Amino acid sequence: VGTPPTPPSLRVALVQLNPLIGDLDGNVAAMARAYAQAEAAGCDAAVFGELSVAGYPPEDLVLRSGFAAENLAAVTAFAAGTGRCAAVAGYVAAEGGRLYNAAAVCAGGAVVGTYRKQRLPNYRVFDEERYFEPGTSFDTFVIGGVEAGVAICEDIWVDDGPLGDMVAAGARIILNPNGSPYHRGRLADRTALVSGLAARNGCPIVYVNLVGGQDELVFDGGSMVVDATGAVVARAAQYAEEVLVVDIPFRTSSRGDSPSDDSPPARRSQPVVVSGAVERTTVAVPAVSPPLDPLDEVAGALVLGIRDYVRKNGFTDVVIGLSGGVDSALVAALAVEALGAQHVHGVSMPSRYSSDGSRTDAELLAANLAVDIQPVPIEPAFASYLSMLEPAFAGRPHDLTEENLQSRIRGTILMAMSNKFGWLVLTTGNKSEVATGYFTLYGDSAGGFAPIKDVLKTDVWALCRHLNARAGRELIPVAIIDKPPSAELRPDQRDDQSLPPYEVLDPILRLYVEEDLAIADVVARGHDEALVRRIARLVDVSEHKRRQGPPGVRISVKAFGKDRRMPITNGYRG
Amino acid sequence: VGTPPTPPSLRVALVQLNPLIGDLDGNVAAMARAYAQAEAAGCDAAVFGELSVAGYPPEDLVLRSGFAAENLAAVTAFAAGTGRCAAVAGYVAAEGGRLYNAAAVCAGGAVVGTYRKQRLPNYRVFDEERYFEPGTSFDTFVIGGVEAGVAICEDIWVDDGPLGDMVAAGARIILNPNGSPYHRGRLADRTALVSGLAARNGCPIVYVNLVGGQDELVFDGGSMVVDATGAVVARAAQYAEEVLVVDIPFRTSSRGDSPSDDSPPARRSQPVVVSGAVERTTVAVPAVSPPLDPLDEVAGALVLGIRDYVRKNGFTDVVIGLSGGVDSALVAALAVEALGAQHVHGVSMPSRYSSDGSRTDAELLAANLAVDIQPVPIEPAFASYLSMLEPAFAGRPHDLTEENLQSRIRGTILMAMSNKFGWLVLTTGNKSEVATGYFTLYGDSAGGFAPIKDVLKTDVWALCRHLNARAGRELIPVAIIDKPPSAELRPDQRDDQSLPPYEVLDPILRLYVEEDLAIADVVARGHDEALVRRIARLVDVSEHKRRQGPPGVRISVKAFGKDRRMPITNGYRG
8 A cells, every 4th residue: 555646557356266166155155255355445346266156167067957047146146246346257157058158247236247258178177168158259348447358268378269359349458267277387387378468469467266176176376467568467376365456557548549450349349338447545566476386386286185175075184094105194294284283194004014114104204293193903804804715715826916905904994984083085196106007996095085196206205305395304204205115015015026116107107198198109208118018008907997096186287087088998009 | 682683772881890999900900801791792882880990989099199190090001901892981080280080981992082070079978079170071972873971970960960061962872970879768869860860851871880888888789771761771780790781772873863952062072983883683681670678778788888898808707796685686697698607706795784585595696697606704804893993993883884894895805806816896886876875985886897887776676677577587586676675784774764765766866867957946846855955965975986986887868977077076055
């Protein structure tokens, strides 16, 4: 708040909220509270994220017979509470049996205009063409004396999107609600895109993202304002709700001042006049949250993903099998950050093959994290199964069967703790294991949420070291980070008896899984052909196991889940 | 084969094959064998199913860097073996970085033309807009002296599809490759559609479907020829491969004979001339397989779905937990039909709560089906778990935890049998249970394939009675069909203590799940509101459990799986 009088400007609130999918009443109530803040701050406009009323992505809820009507009712109720400040609120709109991904411009107690998203992403994790028809026209809106266009998410990501037409039609600013999920480096991608687009069109862009976890997706926030030169002049925090108020300077003049354009604008009609300019006696000094360090960015996504999956699904506490290995250590540390140590419960389940070190490492980890740890040795159940199965197995030698048995006993114990105490089981498998099928179905994969299923093993180690460095102490005992990985399901077992070293494996998985390269193309990048074929085969034949695993946080450009939809029955060998 | 000379006709082979997704070499080899049959029969054309080279749906295999190039190589290799008979073969085509769902017209050793699908389904189980660009033009092809259009699947299902333009351009017959998955009543839908379309356009349609199971989908075949009056003049079997040869009468004349049309055809150019008319001295008398009885149709889908999932994934044998209940009885009977009794193995796993009747019923079932049955009583493991968990549970009363424990012990035993002997575990849950979450995750839902997961309980009973009637004996003991359903996980447990009677439940599930009706709309159909709300809530909160279940055969218009993509984290209560 500075010295009066100030140069003419548009005051905009970037409202970065964390909705709950389908909780229309709850979402609208949160929007109304944020709107009141924006209005109290003297804003001309308050911009919400994509489909803010419904949450994003609502998936097949959109197809339920009452969903669109309830969206309309909710956005209408929200609009009834609006005043001078124009709110841009996302909702699922219906007309003539067709559905649209829409934004309502609300002011003075009513919906004064709408915009329908024109470009519908239908790739990677997105399925919008399953639900929506594309919009084909737009209005502009005079807000605080400045003509504004509204474009939703994908609209600005395509070369021939409507933004250019909006500017040609007279828009001097673009209000842009988004539902853009996190993957590594995504904030930098977005910033480059929005910045270039603003500079090319000589037009500031108000980019508002959602925040929060929704099943496997995490929306990372990082909403921003980019000015007409492409400079980022405001940025909201990542991974947190925020109402960020920004003054964007304009000469609040008539449309005649906008650059002349010979091509006819693709606009429906004259601009919808919502509000004129006001004189202000204060300046809103915008925050520019710096982007997070790359590993903090990943950790932030994992922590928010855990917290929101747990809490939005009605849980408060989680239970984790602590093996003394690095994967369960990382999951426990992240869960403590997400939920607090008193809400995280460890179970140690040693077998006849567990080393003494594993048990003491697990206990040290629990002590360092201040979480409780309950020992439940699995030998009695293991011995029972072996004798129960003896007649059926008729003297056949021990093999993978007996290894899986131990893992399934542990899964059964964790689920029993979950059933008895109402704790959600977090699984501890990393992406290298999930990719190659190096896990036991209904064993270590048994649980409600898989926080690190999209984190390769080499990144697990990097994250552990990073969390320790950030904490300034051994949050995760170094002995756990440094020991050779082992499942400890038979004497002297080590991962590298079944898999290549993770430093060799992970780059192959990146190329084969995340970049979808053919085996020949992976080999052309300098990897051993026999090894690549073996790894590719492991990935392919494990599809049926992955399908039965719990969801987990997506942090890569291609996670297992909605992102990679491979057939189980699959004869392809390329 | 009849008396010479015959009236002029086009002789077409409907080649209804069962491809393996992604096995391009194997699929093309099978196509070449069928093509040789067609050519030996003097056919002018051999029409294959949609994406016959790749199999349908190839899902994200399409995105792999080498897939389209390998499709082109495979279809080119196939074309090299063609002679006079024109083959219409489906493949994934690429041009300028874009992908197309295409059909190649092959003759004389080469690809002589292509067609790109114009209408891409992106609803229910279909995701074609994720992969493909729509085609925008077409050629016609003179085959055996008759001008023909090629339209792929969805192209003929939309009102403004290209078929009308093809007829206007001069096409006198439409060759129509399809990948149309089964659901109840689908053959009748297709017949009505194709018949109406042929009659309206005065143009015969050669409708060729795939056959076979692919994960949750079953392609049911039933390929057909409909003449210009809309009459079905040939139909291939359901659920079996077939090369069906049909003579379709035409005056094989120049295009000048086709009805004049004032509007310009949307065709690219002059027709591609493939072959002229030949005189024949024989008549191919087409088969018209009658449609199956409705319950045989369902059973056929389930049997083929089981057989193909098992065999295409490299298994020969399955193992089933036989409880003495009706669900496992039906699954066992279907598996015997699919694989033969010697490939089906039963395990009986009684607990302290199992009735004597259950065990004897399971043994009688096994005897009736001639499958082996191995008893593995679960008490030793159950007792071990109870004592192992005693310190952690600290005297808390028995509850659902101990019920789930028993189910998970059974799941673990079946998986151990699977690991030791290489048998695939078939689960036995029905759609009523899967919908309401009335099953134990990692317990009775543990397994590789869930044959009846889309079969409501009332239909389970109907199918059991039908299989007995068809067999003329008690394949499934009537005592099993008639007993009150129980999970037998506590003393005197019965399903109707947790759920309404299935006769009440199933109609509500049809409306809420299969028709996606809002709760209010289900109530408006005459169901009790409190009950509908309770059932809807059970369905919604069980989404996380369903996600971790194995795939199973889709027989309804909306199965759990690719068909119904609900968020797990979900605050919607409509």
